[in-house]
Amino acid sequence: MVAIKDVNPVQAAPRNEGVQAPPPALSVAGLTVAYGEKPAVFSVDMTVAQGTMTAIVGPNGAGKSTLLKAVLGLVKPLSGEVRLFGLALSRARDRIAYVPQRASVDWDFPARVIDVVLMGLHRELGLLRRVRPEHLDRARACLARVGMQDFATRQIGQLSGGQQQRVFLARALVQQADLYLLDEPFAGVDAATEKAIIGVLKELQAEGRSIVAVHHDLSTVRAYFDHLFLINTRAIAAGPVADVFTGENLQRAYGGRLGEAQLAGGTLTG
Amino acid sequence: MIWQALTLQLGYNATLVALGATLLGIAAGVTGSFLFLRKRALVSDAVSHATLPGIGLAFIVMVAMGGDGRFLPGLLLGAALSSGLGLLLIAWMMRRTRLSEDAAIGAVLSVFFGAGIVLLTVIQSMNAGRQAGLDTVLLGSTAGMLQSDALVIAAGGAVVLLLVLLLRRPMLVVGFDPDYAAVSGTNVGRIDLAMMGLVMAVTVLGITTVGLILIVALLIIPPVTARLWTDHALRMVALAGVVGGLSAYVGAAVSATAPALPTGPIIVLASFVLFALSMILAPARGGLALIRRQMRFRRRVHRRQGLLALAVGQTIHEPFTLALLRREGLARADGVPTDAGRAAAAKALLDEARWAALRADPAHGLSASRYDALTRIETVLTPDQIAELDRHLPRPRGVS
Numbered sequence: 062m063v064a065i066k067d068v069n070p071v072q073a074a075p076r077n078e079g080v081q082a083p084p085p086a087l088s089v090a091g092l093t094v095a096y097g098e099k100p101a102v103f104s105v106d107m108t109v110a111q112g113t114m115t116a117i118v119g120p121n122g123a124g125k126s127t128l129l130k131a132v133l134g135l136v137k138p139l140s141g142e143v144r145l146f147g148l149a150l151s152r153a154r155d156r157i158a159y160v161p162q163r164a165s166v167d168w169d170f171p172a173r174v175i176d177v178v179l180m181g182l183h184r185e186l187g188l189l190r191r192v193r194p195e196h197l198d199r200a201r202a203c204l205a206r207v208g209m210q211d212f213a214t215r216q217i218g219q220l221s222g223g224q225q226q227r228v229f230l231a232r233a234l235v236q237q238a239d240l241y242l243l244d245e246p247f248a249g250v251d252a253a254t255e256k257a258i259i260g261v262l263k264e265l266q267a268e269g270r271s272i273v274a275v276h277h278d279l280s281t282v283r284a285y286f287d288h289l290f291l292i293n294t295r296a297i298a299a300g301p302v303a304d305v306f307t308g309e310n311l312q313r314a315y316g317g318r319l320g321e322a323q324l325a326g327g328t329l330t331g
Numbered sequence: 332m333i334w335q336a337l338t339l340q341l342g343y344n345a346t347l348v349a350l351g352a353t354l355l356g357i358a359a360g361v362t363g364s365f366l367f368l369r370k371r372a373l374v375s376d377a378v379s380h381a382t383l384p385g386i387g388l389a390f391i392v393m394v395a396m397g398g399d400g401r402f403l404p405g406l407l408l409g410a411a412l413s414s415g416l417g418l419l420l421i422a423w424m425m426r427r428t429r430l431s432e433d434a435a436i437g438a439v440l441s442v443f444f445g446a447g448i449v450l451l452t453v454i455q456s457m458n459a460g461r462q463a464g465l466d467t468v469l470l471g472s473t474a475g476m477l478q479s480d481a482l483v484i485a486a487g488g489a490v491v492l493l494l495v496l497l498l499r500r501p502m503l504v505v506g507f508d509p510d511y512a513a514v515s516g517t518n519v520g521r522i523d524l525a526m527m528g529l530v531m532a533v534t535v536l537g538i539t540t541v542g543l544i545l546i547v548a549l550l551i552i553p554p555v556t557a558r559l560w561t562d563h564a565l566r567m568v569a570l571a572g573v574v575g576g577l578s579a580y581v582g583a584a585v586s587a588t589a590p591a592l593p594t595g596p597i598i599v600l601a602s603f604v605l606f607a608l609s610m611i612l613a614p615a616r617g618g619l620a621l622i623r624r625q626m627r628f629r630r631r632v633h634r635r636q637g638l639l640a641l642a643v644g645q646t647i648h649e650p651f652t653l654a655l656l657r658r659e660g661l662a663r664a665d666g667v668p669t670d671a672g673r674a675a676a677a678k679a680l681l682d683e684a685r686w687a688a689l690r691a692d693p694a695h696g697l698s699a700s701r702y703d704a705l706t707r708i709e710t711v712l713t714p715d716q717i718a719e720l721d722r723h724l725p726r727p728r729g730v731s
Contacts, residue, residue, distance in 0.1 A: 133514045151516075159514040166508045170368065171564045180504050184515045188497055216562045221700055236515070251700050 084147030086111045086240045086271035087132065092141030094124070094131045101127040105141070105296045109273055111239075114266050115288040116276040116302075120315050123293040125275040126162075126244055132273075133159055133242060145240060154184070158238035162245050163225045168218050175200055175213040177228050181235035203234040206264075208257050223254030230258055241265060243274040247281075259285050282306055337584045344481075345587040348473045351481035352540045352583035353576045354488035356598070359533045359546070360553030360575025361495050364568040365526055367554040368506035373433065374527065376547045377421060377440040378414045379534045383447020383543060385413025386468055390454055400454075401465065403480045403539065410535045410543075417443050418527055471542030471595035473583050480539060487536040491529055502526055503564055540583065542595035549575055552602040559613035578602035630655060631705050635679065637661075641668045642676035682708050685720050 087109040094102040102124040109115050117125045130136045132143050134150045145153035158181075178200040179192060186192065204210050207227040212220070220228065226246060233241060241262070247255050262272050262285075276282065282289060282302060289305040291297035297314040298305045366372050389409025394400040417439045424435040454465060495502075504512040505522045513519045530550065537546040557570035582598030611618050637652040638661070646666035647653045656662035661672035668676060685708050690699040698711045708717065 130510075133510075135510050135513060154514070154516040157514070159511055161508065161510050165510060167370075170507045171558065171562045171567050172507065173563065176564065177507070180507065180511070181515075183500050183504050183512075184517070186500065188500065218562070223700065232511075253695075253700070 083111050084144070085109055086113075086146060087273060088144045088147075089128075089132065090142045090144075092128070092131055092143065093139045094127050094136055095139050096127075100139075100294065102131065102138075102292070103294050105292065107290055107296065107299065109240075109271055109288070111146075111271050112266065112269050113288045114262065114272040114274075114286050115290055116274055116282050116286040117290045117292060118276050118279070118282060118314070119292040119297070123314070125292060128292060129242055129244055129273070129275055133157075156239040158233035158236040158241050160229050160233045160241065160243040160246055162248065163222065163229055168220070168225060170217065172217050173213070174204065174209065174215050174217060174220070174228050177217055178203055178231045178235055181232040184236075200231070200235055203231040204228075206234060206261055207231045221251070223250035226250050226254055227257060230261060234261070238270070240271045240273070243272070245275050245277060247276070247278060279311070335588075337581070344476075344478060345473075345584075347478055347481040347485075348476050348540075348587065349580055349583040351485040351488070352473065352594070352598075353580040354485045354492075355533070355537050355540055356549060356553075356579025357572040357576035358488040358491040358495075359537060359549040359579070360557070360571035360573070361568055362491060362526075362529045362533050363550030363575070364554040364557065364571040365495070365499075365502045365506060366530055366550060367558070368503065368564065369523070369526065370506075371432075372551045372554075373436055374418075374421070375530050375534065375550045377417055377436040377443075378527070378531050379543045379546045380440045380447075381414040381417025381443035382410035382535060382538060383413070383444055383468070384450055385409035385411070385416075385447075386465075386538070386543075387447055387450025387454060388413070390465060391450070391457075394457065403477075403483055406468075407483070407535045407538070410538055411531060413443065414531050414534060418531065467542070467593070468538050469542050469544050470593035471538070471540050471545065471598075472590075473540060473586055473594050476539060484536050484540060487532060491532050491536070494525075494529055498522070498525055498529075499565070499568070540579070540594055541598055542593065545595035545599050548599040548602060549579065552599070552606050553578070556602070556606040556609045559609040559616045562615070574602060574605050578605065634659075635705055638672075638676045638679040639683065641672055642680040684724055685717065688720055688724055 085108045087107065089105060089107040092102060092105045092107075093100055101122075105124075105128060107128075117128060119125050127136060131138045131141075132145075132150075134143075143150060146156055175197070179196065181203075182192075182196055182200070186196070201210060201213060204213055207230050209224060209227050209231060212224065212228075217225070217228065230243075230246070233243075243262075246258055246262075250258070262274075266272060274286075276286070283306060286302055288300065289302045290299045291305060291310055291314040293314045293316075298310040363372070363375065366375060386406050386409050389406050390400040392409075393402055393405050398405075420439050421432070421435045424430050424438070425432055430438075451466060501512065501517050501522045502525075504515075505517060505519050509519050512522075533550065534543070534546050537543075537549065541549055553571040553574035554567065556574045557567045560570060561567050578598050578601040581601040582594050585597050586592045586594040609617065614620055633649070633652040634655050637647050637649075637656050640647060641656075641662065647656060647662055648666055653662060653664075653666055656668075656672060657664065659671075660669060661675055662668050686699075686702050689695050689708070689712070690702055692699070701711050712720070
């Protein structure tokens, strides 16, 4: 369980000096996850301060989603520790909400949009409590927040990709969590959905909540996020976007895979 | 005779058996629905076949202890133990080896069933009472069923139904999105285990009535049938219960009229009739509806293409399109548009231009995403919005 910190180029999180700073929304120390005998994430440290919006960025197969899944307890890490608001995952579940990749489920499942959003309440409802009008109101309010209020009784199989993604976000919103973890929320969605989702995420941040999203579109990193975590199996760089989003760091994360054009073009200047 | 059986006029015992079977059928349909939604329907086949060696061993043990080899609770206990072992083996093989689930199911199913058949053969050669009837566990029979047996089955079915009712919410969440369920604190492994336990309970209870070879049909056909009728998960579950209950009731009642008739096949055939009818008739997903929708779609595509061709001054030669347009009085036999056809063509062209403008404007993303070349723009935008759109439209030719 010992992280090899001295070879890790990422700066350690600043210690909370002085009095009672709030614990970070997420802190990861020495996390290694392997599939079979190939590490997908190796000895990663990561700290997400409360109230920030962080993009996890890296090339395909760099372990972005794996890192997120390890944080959420969906894959078992080989070593390392994950803390959410200073707590172990099992004690922090009420404070986190997960928005999976929308392609991870079968949308032919017999459910209406409102049923999927209500699934966000199943932890709160437990086995015995009935769905009451106030629960329905909350679910509808969350649908309205993502602009899907007119689709409440629509079959989920009839939704477009962007609409599916909004429904997933609404299901997480209804949990009223403090930390939202999203896996590729903008993958394959229309421009209007992308705008709607980023609008909601910025609102959440304005309310003091924290957001961590696996993200693949370098051209929007600056506009959407204030913190950046670059990963390629190892952590490459982490910190405020202004400091970390540099050509040098991207080159180190993407290697030859990042075209010169992408580096020189609007990506870094935008 | 069959009518009397169906209206429960064959005496107290037959009535009790039919009611027990019905309750079992409801429990099977309802439980099978969650298995179906979790996409693990085939596991039930392994569960049922894996009961056989347990039944054989239980029989041998009970006879050796000087008891009645066909004492139902004893047989059910043996069945539960060996199918539970089969389930554990499947889970173990999937975790420890790189075998996929279907391979693990196939291996467990065949080995357990083979071992069970060997045990049954051994039992045939033993000189113990009533063993001649033990092979009814394969295909089911209500003929020799005791009142106490029917009561055990009915009570077991009721307990299973209650448990399913209690666990319906986590089972649905896990069925739709297991990762999300896990993150929000559901122990997915435990819910799956509970679900498999309930399937095992239904299987074990159904052994004497439906038989272990065919119980899988009672777990799978009702949910598949119900799925054809509804897009709502809990309604599907309830409907599957009705289909299962009805099939089991018919099967038990019919087989009561002819003791030589095994119950299982009749139950399965009854549920298959319901499935086949649904397959054809179901309003959204049934075969007739599908054909009707495809034909309607084909007509809409051809009509639209025809109008857009007319709008740019082409004549229509394609016979299907021409027939469509002529039927509506939009074109003449030689493919030249009528006045009405010219107007409709101009409207189609204008709508295309409106759509193009809509799709060029990022503010209308969601509306624009409805474009599929067929959807009428009036169904997406209000008249005010269309008028607003038209103000910015370059006038296409052919519109007065």
